[in-house]
Amino acid sequence: MSAPKQKLSALVITYNEIGYIERCIDSVSFADEIVVVDSYSTDGTYEYLLSHPRVRVIQNPFENFTAQKSFALKQASHDWILFLDADEVVTKSLQKEIINTINDSKACEAYWFYRTFMFKNEKLRFSGWQTDKNHRLFRKSKVRFTDKKLVHETLEVDGSSCILKEKLTHYCYKSYEDYKSKMLCYGRLKAKEAFYKEKHFNYLAMFFKPAWKFFHHFFLRLGFLDGKKGVIVCYLNALGVLERYRELKKLEKKNELAYYLVMP
Known part of the structure; x- marks a missing residue:
């Protein structure tokens, strides 16, 4: 008797993603359930x-990415x-690999995905992203x-991590303002x-780290x-690093002011 088919939950967090979320949802329609946590788009x-x-969509205030993803989880x-x-x-070939993987009795507890980065609708082949990988498939219990x-x-991960062969497609760059906003947000966090x-x-x-980036x-x-695409992406990534130090300076000043205000 064959083992029962493993069930899969697809999770997504969103904020103002119309024009992109439709394609994402379509690509995970093979999952047994789709749960989206929206930050009041x-x-x-x-x-x-x-x-x-x-x-199944749930609205939850955004605090930070870790908190939002933990809430979604x-x-x-389902466990997978x-x-x-x-x-x-998720491409069609990746869908097949995911289904085969979770139904394999020798499956690891978590899987890394390499990603194909898209600058609008063109591939971004370099610019620091060529070896980027993330955990995207895993057992909730582990x-x-x-x-x-x-x-x-x-x-x-409580256990082993493996890497899937097929790549996830990531539409990372939608427009200059969108990517800039994203990098500034990351910098502040x-x-x-x-x-x-x-x-x-x-x-x-503050001066060395952005230049090095x-x-x-x-x-x-x-x-x-990557030509002009590479210039734009590398510049905005460096801008995100600069924003990190600007924001850190502001936080320290606020902390110092609060300290002096409560001094007897």
């Missing part, structure tokens, strides 16, 4: 999800989880999102991480081979 994303017959009914960002798409990171959340860890602002790091991604990670 204002562009029609929530209304689209609410009307979708396959989607609690909503899943496929966790995507709203601008990610993982947790560490609370040590607020952005670029890290999965702690990174600043909060650093502040909570009692790391201190210094001017040398651009140099590393554009020259050492071959961003120049």
Whole structure:
């Protein structure tokens, strides 16, 4: 007698993703359930999800990426989880690999996915992203999102991690303003991480680290081979690093002011 088919929960977190979330949802229609946690979108994303017959949508205030993903994970009914960002798409070949993987008796507890990055509708082949990978498929009972990171959340796995062969498609760059906004948001969250860890602002790091980020991604990670796309992406990634130090400086000043205000 063959073992019963493993059930899969597809999870997504969203905020103002209309125009992209539709493609994401379509690509996970093979899952047994689709749960989306929305951060009170204002562009029609929530209304689209609410009307979708396959989607269970829940609105939850956004605190940070780790908290939001941890909340979403609690909503899943099944042990096997496929966790995507709203601008990610599962290809047909990856769908087959996922189904075969979770029904394999020798499956690992979690799986890394490499990603194909898209600049609008063109592939971004270099610019530091060519070796990027993330945990996207895992057993709910064997993982947790560490609370040590607020952005670029890290999965702690009780067991082994393997890598799937097929790549996930990531529409990372929609427009200049969208990507810039994303990088600035990441920078501010990174600043909060650093502040909570009692790391201190210094001017040398604020000037050196963004310059190194651009140099590393554009020259050492071959961003120049992506042409104009590489220039834009590497510049905005460096801008995100600069924002981290700007925000850290602001947080330290606020903390100092609060300290002096409560002094007797």
